[in-house]
Amino acid sequence: QVTLKESGPALVKPTQTLTLTCTFSGFSLSTIGMRVSWIRQPPGKALEWLARIDWDDDKFYSTSLKTRLSISKDTSKNQVALTLTNVDPADTATYYCARKPSAQDGMDVWGQGTTVTVSS
């Protein structure tokens, strides 16, 4: 069974760095074609794709956020981490991770999401 679960702080202060971890099971990020993405959703708003990391360690970022984002993987721990620097109240959102098993597939399994509030 494939599962993903996001974890991290529920509350961060403006200007701080947010670090989130996606811990997954049921698949390996070493498998050719496998990708894991981070997506967020501010309250009442649309989904926003943030970043992805591929099985071969290729990384892609949202153009509007790429100066603040960093994504990494620890294949041995089945984890993908996302850091977002210099957070602002506009970064308040539910953050999801999701896997994409090949180039052709969509993001077929998502985590339940973790809610992050940016406030002083």
Place this chain on the structure above:
Amino acid sequence: DIQMTQSPSTLSASVGDRVTITCRASQSISTWVAWYQQRPGIAPQLLIYGASSLKSGVPSRFSGSGSGTEFTLTISSLQPDDFATYYCQQYLTDSPWTFGQGTKVEIK
């Protein structure tokens, strides 16, 4: 980034109606499009990938079509479970990915 313009933003329909949602890409993306359904408070769920391939387990009343820049999601006969928000997403391999703004399907 490739922009995905989704329409309409809200749609009012009745059980049994045929419903169509459109997504337009700012440049050609072949068939690298997925559609997701999201119910309130729950993570999105994949419905369609590759513009027209139905994910295993998804009811056959959902279908997708299109290529290049114009894509549609059709629900052939709307069911009570289908009242939700739908998003298109482009996933061109060597580019940042993007979502459409979403279409909320409401009860008429």
